[in-house]
Amino acid sequence: MKAFTNWLTDIFKKFSLTDPFYSERLWAFHRLNQPDFIASQREHYNNLGEIVELCIHQPYGYPISKQACSPVEVGGYTDVIQTVTLTFVDGIYADLHGLPQGVELHKLLDLPLLKQKEVLTAYMDDIRSSDDLFVLLNRMLSQESYLLEVTEDIQKVIVLQHIVTDSARHVVPQLMISLSQASKATIIENWYTLSHNPYALVNHFTHILLEERAHLSYHTLYTDSPSCYQVNSLYCNQKAHTTFTHHTFAFDTGMLRMHLKAQINGSHARTMLYGLSTLGVKEKVAHQIQVIHSEPHSFSQQHYKSILAGQSTGSFSGKIYLTPAAQQTNAYQTNNALILSDAARHYAKPQLEIYADDVKCSHGATTGQLDPAQLFYLQSRGIAAPLAKRLLLEAFGSTIIGSVSLPILQDYVYGKLVAKLVKL
Numbered sequence: 001m002k003a004f005t006n007w008l009t010d011i012f013k014k015f016s017l018t019d020p021f022y023s024e025r026l027w028a029f030h031r032l033n034q035p036d037f038i039a040s041q042r043e044h045y046n047n048l049g050e051i052v053e054l055c056i057h058q059p060y061g062y063p064i065s066k067q068a069c070s071p072v073e074v075g076g077y078t079d080v081i082q083t084v085t086l087t088f089v090d091g092i093y094a095d096l097h098g099l100p101q102g103v104e105l106h107k108l109l110d111l112p113l114l115k116q117k118e119v120l121t122a123y124m125d126d127i128r129s130s131d132d133l134f135v136l137l138n139r140m141l142s143q144e145s146y147l148l149e150v151t152e153d154i155q156k157v158i159v160l161q162h163i164v165t166d167s168a169r170h171v172v173p174q175l176m177i178s179l180s181q182a183s184k185a186t187i188i189e190n191w192y193t194l195s196h197n198p199y200a201l202v203n204h205f206t207h208i209l210l211e212e213r214a215h216l217s218y219h220t221l222y223t224d225s226p227s228c229y230q231v232n233s234l235y236c237n238q239k240a241h242t243t244f245t246h247h248t249f250a251f252d253t254g255m256l257r258m259h260l261k262a263q264i265n266g267s268h269a270r271t272m273l274y275g276l277s278t279l280g281v282k283e284k285v286a287h288q289i290q291v292i293h294s295e296p297h298s299f300s301q302q303h304y305k306s307i308l309a310g311q312s313t314g315s316f317s318g319k320i321y322l323t324p325a326a327q328q329t330n331a332y333q334t335n336n337a338l339i340l341s342d343a344a345r346h347y348a349k350p351q352l353e354i355y356a357d358d359v360k361c362s363h364g365a366t367t368g369q370l371d372p373a374q375l376f377y378l379q380s381r382g383i384a385a386p387l388a389k390r391l392l393l394e395a396f397g398s399t400i401i402g403s404v405s406l407p408i409l410q411d412y413v414y415g416k417l418v419a420k421l422v423k424l
Contacts, residue, residue: 081408103154103158127139137203138203142172158187171201172203176207186216186405202228207234207235209236228254234259271291274302279314281310287316288317307337309341
């Protein structure tokens with residue numbers, strides 16, 4: 001699209017040769033500026049035209065100034081478990097809390113040059129083959145980059161609190177997360193919009209590096225009415241004997257695209273990816289998931305579920321890729337959707353690409369309505385139809401919620417699910 005390339009060129013002219021990330025921005029600009037680039041994205045996006053229009057009509061300023069903002073009070077789990085909260089306002093870190101031993105957060109530009117180069121090299125190696133629109137846009141337009149380092153087995157839960165204010169229009173943050181050898185952490189990522197701001201565009205990218213025997217449990221929550229367009233891309237590079245578990249819960253979001261890519265680069269590594277979306281009205285949630293097995297004796301599981309009502313739209317595009325070296329690998333993928341109205345839509349694209357012969361892999365997808373026989377059974381036991389329907393929907397979502405390792409977070413998410421189901 002001519003309008004997109006013109007918009008891209010006008011923005012790139014704003015970056016000076018003295019910009020610390022100029023070479024990386026230039027690389028992304030050249031990838032995005034290819035004549036057929038936008039056309040190549042149609043496989044990834046159901047609403048490509050709408051997304052491109054949103055991009056080119058959003059003012060882009062660099063850098064974003066830090067805005068005064070108090071942290072959001074979160075009930076349900078932060079008052080029960082020990083947490084350390086890192087608050088980001090429109091992508092800029094607000095230093096409101098001290099960090100425990102074993103956890104450090106730095107602006108990438110504040111690090112020594114050698115450390116910067118080390119972090120950027122690992123990051124660029126993992127995105128260099130990417131052809132995703134928003135990953136490349138994030139690389140070109142990133143407004144602030146941070147490095148979160150975990151060097152120990154952290155008992156406190158790390159809460160990443162992202163607040164989008166009324167003044168936000170085009171927010172492009174980056175977060176690099178590094179877990180040292182044999183370290184362990186649990187992260188909860190919350191997103192909030194302080195007021196109705198449907199015109200904001202948030203393009204967030206997280207790059208995770210897990211050194212040998214590191215274990216990370218990561219939860220992304222969209223449960224508190226973020227009304228803007230959200231793109232959340234997360235790449236995880238796993239070395240040997242690592243475990244990466246990720247949950248996405250989307251119960252209150254206008255438009256969300258969750259893009260996860262797990263690259264298993266070590267033997268005996270495990271990846272477990274789960275998601276539950278409950279959509280109504282005209283809400284849209286898209287999951288694009290990719291797990292690449294490059295070493296033997298690894299395991300991955302993907303399980304994503306959606307409940308769709310009103311005129312909502314959901315999509316799941318999941319891929320398992322096994323290289324010839326990925327022998328003795330087990331990899332599984334499942335996608336289930338329940339459609340509650342004639343106007344709701346769900347698109348599923350499960351995929352396997354296997355170049356190893358000693359493996360166990362499976363994939364499958366189901367889309368349907370609530371079972372009338374189950375509804376009738378509950379009603380025959382004296383349960384009213386609305387309650388019977390809600391009980392079945394709760395049971396449908398409880399499989400994903402039950403895979404969360406923190407019981408108190410299970411209860412919190414379950415409460416949010418019930419609150420959403422009441423509105424459908």
